[in-house]
Amino acid sequence: MPSFYKSPLGAAPQATGVVLEKIGLECKSPHYAVRKGLRVQLLKNGKIVACFVPMDGCLNFVEESDLVTVEWIKGKKGMGDIPGVRFRVIKASHISLIAMYKGKREKPKS
Numbered sequence: 001m002p003s004f005y006k007s008p009l010g011a012a013p014q015a016t017g018v019v020l021e022k023i024g025l026e027c028k029s030p031h032y033a034v035r036k037g038l039r040v041q042l043l044k045n046g047k048i049v050a051c052f053v054p055m056d057g058c059l060n061f062v063e064e065s066d067l068v069t070v071e072w073i074k075g076k077k078g079m080g081d082i083p084g085v086r087f088r089v090i091k092a093s094h095i096s097l098i099a100m101y102k103g104k105r106e107k108p109k110s
Contacts, residue, residue, distance in 0.1 A: 007072070008047040014071045014090070017042040017049070019064050025050065029079040035082050037091060038062060040070060051087040052079045057088075058097045061107055068092050 009015045024033035024034040036059045038051045051070050053059045062068060069091035073079050076088040089097060092107065100104040 007089075008042060008045065008049050009070075009072055010044070011055045012044075014069055015042050015044055016067055016069050019062060019066045020048065021051065021064060022059065022062075025052070025082045025085060026027050026070050028083055036095055037082075037085060038068070040068060040087075040089075042070075049068055049087050052082060052085050052086050053089050054097065058101050061097060062089065062092045066092050067094070069094075 008035060012043065020039045020041055023037050023039055025037045027033045036053055038053060039048060040051050041048050049070070051068075052073070053062065068089050070087045071090050073086050073088050079088065091097065092100070094108060095105050100107060
């Protein structure tokens with residue numbers, strides 16, 4: 001069995017999930033910072049994964065129980081100095097986080 005089937009995303013490049021909670025992810029030393037992230041339950045198989053939210057204020061656009069789209073972070077180590085985080089959020093409520101961050105799009109109210 002190929003190894004990509006063991007991934008929570010399976011063979012797909014992206015997946016949709018529901019936000020369970022906002023979490024603080026501790027970095028490896030020597031940084032001692034707390035990066036912001038999400039715990040997301042994937043709709044396709046029910047697995048729960050930890051996701052990194054890019055940019056500085058993008059966590060403000062994501063609420064609990066929102067639908068988010070996550071993608072695999074390239075490389076075998078995942079996201080920089082955050083151990084165990086191998087996914088990143090790219091969309092919330094079917095709108096790109098970068099577009100909301102730059103002010104080009106707004107999140108729907110409902």
